[in-house]
Amino acid sequence: MTYAASAHSIADLERLAAEVLPADVRDFVAGGSGGESTLRANRAALDRILIEPRVLRDVSGCTTATTLLGRPSRLPVATAPVAYQRVLHPDGELATARAAAAAGVPFTASTLSSVAIEELTAAGGDVWFQLYWLRDTARTLDLVRRAEDAGCTAIMLTVDVPWMARRLHDLRNGFTLPPHVRAAHLDTGRAAHTHRPDVSAVAAHTAQAFSAALTWDTVALLRRSTRLPVLLKGILAAADARRATEFGIDAIVVSNHGGRQLDGALPSIDALAEIAPAVGGACEVLFDSGVRTGTDVLRALALGASGVLVGRPVLWGLAAAGEAGVSRALELIGAELRDALGLSGCATVAAAASLRTTGLSPARPPAGARPLRTAP
Numbered sequence: 001m002t003y004a005a006s007a008h009s010i011a012d013l014e015r016l017a018a019e020v021l022p023a024d025v026r027d028f029v030a031g032g033s034g035g036e037s038t039l040r041a042n043r044a045a046l047d048r049i050l051i052e053p054r055v056l057r058d059v060s061g062c063t064t065a066t067t068l069l070g071r072p073s074r075l076p077v078a079t080a081p082v083a084y085q086r087v088l089h090p091d092g093e094l095a096t097a098r099a100a101a102a103a104g105v106p107f108t109a110s111t112l113s114s115v116a117i118e119e120l121t122a123a124g125g126d127v128w129f130q131l132y133w134l135r136d137t138a139r140t141l142d143l144v145r146r147a148e149d150a151g152c153t154a155i156m157l158t159v160d161v162p163w164m165a166r167r168l169h170d171l172r173n174g175f176t177l178p179p180h181v182r183a184a185h186l187d188t189g190r191a192a193h194t195h196r197p198d199v200s201a202v203a204a205h206t207a208q209a210f211s212a213a214l215t216w217d218t219v220a221l222l223r224r225s226t227r228l229p230v231l232l233k234g235i236l237a238a239a240d241a242r243r244a245t246e247f248g249i250d251a252i253v254v255s256n257h258g259g260r261q262l263d264g265a266l267p268s269i270d271a272l273a274e275i276a277p278a279v280g281g282a283c284e285v286l287f288d289s290g291v292r293t294g295t296d297v298l299r300a301l302a303l304g305a306s307g308v309l310v311g312r313p314v315l316w317g318l319a320a321a322g323e324a325g326v327s328r329a330l331e332l333i334g335a336e337l338r339d340a341l342g343l344s345g346c347a348t349v350a351a352a353a354s355l356r357t358t359g360l361s362p363a364r365p366p367a368g369a370r371p372l373r374t375a376p
């Protein structure tokens, strides 16, 4: 049995990763912003959602296969954009892209990827390019061109990072990138590599590089600038989701950045319950922040998502065992999802949309969602 195969859950992979990662890198990955209330709330809210399983529905042909952005995917899952993956393993994003291609799911490359996009599309799977809007618009649009030329199949604009939030672990650790880990598409200059006590060098670099002036005009400009499907990542308000559909956006990602941006933001799963019915099929709705199991994927499907992004689970796999570790993470989530689908009476991913749930936050009634009512 290989090292990665000894993990039977994402929690097992996280423990393996903790054995090999330096404390500051582990903190960079695991941590959230501020007092981490949103990081905790994501998990608590997912755990509250319980499913009403159906029976006698012939699940002998149960399949996790689906489509994402109109293209086939073996799971309703894509890897989330994650910066600087070479801090976790020497192969970095290349290992993740290869494992995603082998698993038949899309890989998302971050603007802050530490491996160049051309090497990642050469891995052969569907590659989405995540865009951080830079202060220099011409350079931003050059990145879009470069992603298109490299063969990416979608552009995902992240809209919840005007700047990086205060992440206290990184501040206390003075988190700094080692010299060999560089943003392959940007000049990280000295900022990301200069250690200063009580400063996150990664946050210092992004403050220099990213624009905080994004508006819906930026979205319109991006929409005009590419023929590829466009996703907006980092939406939590139904009003913003509806607005996105007016701009010809192909998909939104309901996300609070894994609890790494606004501390105190609501859990993404509660937002999803309101947003999916509000969008009403006008664009695809994806979900992230806190997905750790196949049951979490089922929860998101039941609340109207067509798929999820996974961030930290993939990173724990990468740190523990490189490409084999990422493969194991995706294999575990896939096996758990097949279990969860079949055991809830769903032979297909689409069937999960009609499952009923309990446990949505009562403070936020799920307009149009179908909570299971319990007798008074």
Ligand SMILES: Cc1cc2nc3c(=O)[nH]c(=O)nc-3n(C[C@H](O)[C@H](O)[C@H](O)COP(=O)(O)O)c2cc1C
Pocket (backbone or CB within 6 Å): 028, 029, 030, 080, 081, 082, 083, 110, 111, 112, 130, 158, 233, 255, 256, 257, 258, 259, 260, 288, 289, 290, 291, 309, 310, 311, 312, 313
């Ligand atoms: C270490 C790390 C780096 C990240 N880098 C990016 C990034 O470059 N761009 C982006 O849009 N999101 C980034 N994210 C957020 C993820 O794309 C995703 O929204 C989040 O991790 C989902 O939550 P999960 O980790 O609980 O699955 C990052 C997350 C982590 C943990």
